[in-house]
Amino acid sequence: MIKIIDLKKERFFIPQYVELRNSYVDFLLTNLVTVNETKDWLINENAEVRCLIDNNILIGVAILYLNKKGEITFFVKQQRNGIGSGMLDIIEKIAKEKNLDSVWAWVLSNNLAALKTFIKKGYVLEEETEREYKTRIYRGIIFRKKLI
Numbered sequence: 001m002i003k004i005i006d007l008k009k010e011r012f013f014i015p016q017y018v019e020l021r022n023s024y025v026d027f028l029l030t031n032l033v034t035v036n037e038t039k040d041w042l043i044n045e046n047a048e049v050r051c052l053i054d055n056n057i058l059i060g061v062a063i064l065y066l067n068k069k070g071e072i073t074f075f076v077k078q079q080r081n082g083i084g085s086g087m088l089d090i091i092e093k094i095a096k097e098k099n100l101d102s103v104w105a106w107v108l109s110n111n112l113a114a115l116k117t118f119i120k121k122g123y124v125l126e127e128e129t130e131r132e133y134k135t136r137i138y139r140g141i142i143f144r145k146k147l148i
């Protein structure tokens with residue numbers, strides 16, 4: 001049985017969220033997080049977090065950062081099976097409900113699965129940029145999608 005949950009309301013899935021999110025630290029250019037840090041973040045951060053659950057297993061996450069002018073991200077348990085596209089649909093719907101006129105994402109240039117997903121879902125390449133993380137420079141692409 002597949003369902004969509006709001007992680008702020010269904011905290012049972014936080015450990016699975018942390019495990020999946022921490023498997024993506026290199027793509028997200030971020031540090032590992034703990035369950036307790038995530039619980040605090042969910043209380044204090046101005047973000048919407050939706051998860052796709054299949055038989056009580058978290059298989060996908062999409063995050064909308066309201067305090068970052070509609071920045072989004074997603075990550076999935078298994079790539080190349082359409083879950084990423086579905087997660088984008090879910091988070092775009094939330095963005096519309098929050099009256100945002102567009103959403104955007106910064107994607108590493110070598111993250112081919114994410115690049116393909118954003119292009120497939122109608123996101124437009126806005127600009128190529130660089131970010132510094134742990135004294136290294138990473139190239140990335142900012143994608144944006146207007147919401148109707």
